[in-house]
Amino acid sequence: MEESTWKNIFENELEDQGINHVWSLCVDEHLKAQQGYLQYTQCTFARFHCSHCSRWWNSAQVHILFLIKSDRRSRGGAVKMRIFKQECRRCNVSILQKPEITHENMKRVISNLVSKIQSMTYGQNNKNPPLNPIIYSNDVEGPHEKKHCEACKLKVCPWNIEHGEKIMVANPQPAKLHPWASSGVQQQDKRSSFATYTSIPSSPSRAVHELPHDTVVTFVIIIFIIFFLLLISNTKQ
Template identity: 30%
Template sequence: MNMDFWRAVFKEQIEAVKPRDVWRLTMDQSLDFHNVASPWRKSLQEHAHGSFTCSRCYHSWSSHHVVILFHMHLERYEKQGSVRMRTFRQRCYQCSSDKYEEPQFSEEDVIHSVECLIFSIRKKCYGEHLDDSRLFEVVHENRGPHKHEHCEACHLGIHNAHYRWPRGSGHHREPQRPAYLPASLQESKASSTTYSSLATLKYEAFANHADASSCWECCASFIFIAFVIGAFLVYWNKNKYL
């Protein structure tokens, strides 16, 4: 991992939104998810993208479930901020090596993760009320289930500590923590949310009549009422012309 590139991207993005403060980013593989020294704040990215290479069999794989932990702190009076980051590793699932391999990130991966980090800093360190609808975790489909038995973060109880996913679905589930999406995709997200809400209402309406006998009674009552109304209209029309 090239930390110089991480620092360069972080410096550029944080200066764009907080030009009066000086921030620095460092790597710290000893960070503890469960213990955060006050007044530091933590932020966890559970769906970063990265790649791995086994040092034993040289098998390579990519993952959309790379976990990155950040601890962040801002000294308001000194106008200085610090971020420490830790990346969690994965083991090779082909040769079943016991060694956890470090993730490698492309430039695009780093830029995306830093965007999410900046968002967390603005909310947790500056108290900004940002619109969370602009962010959500992108869970990539058709990439295969997450092999949690080979994931260091899962082994430490971090990756799966905040949610439960359906059986047989790996970590492909409805996201809880968002990651950045371009504004051009927000309309499609909003429309899909609306559709999902309508589908839920339809399901709930059906569920209220899930009992078969209740449904039959309702249908029979409706048919009887329609028959009575129809008969009345026929009788009324015949007498009208007598």
């Protein structure tokens, strides 16, 4: 039921933002980074209910991963998404609980997703900033302790980036853009992808220690003059 809600919101947002090509959306609870996909992440607000102790808690750090892949022929594409879970911090039983996200926050997440598709696939930049989630409660606990956050355990949680920890992504590859996307957007895609580009220094050239020819000649002449003067001095003595 929840997946169908995400799909309906996605289809409506595509229409609202003027994308007439066919795009699909699926929810995958085991989704991981894949080659050839643009990786896009968001955080939203949600609440959780522990199935073991019946405790409720709120979090504004509910991590969502999207993998976006466009189709050159149809000019449409496919999106896969994963909503990461959290564990109850009061229970000794490690059970990952699904978040309950309000319809309004679902719409905001999808609106940001479609804007990303517009920018990265069709070269149409949205001048409006991404929509922030609505925080429905001041009592926000969040997933960190990291040991209770599924995204942290898999080292894909954006909280780790903010606190200086390294994010490991298996085989990161920036997505290939359609030929109709502008070159400026292509450069933006390279900067915003998960891939890390390392500058590899070239092999050092051999140092040349030989002196220039003129310098060698001058040096020999000076030595000869000094030797000649010493020889004359010894002769007079």
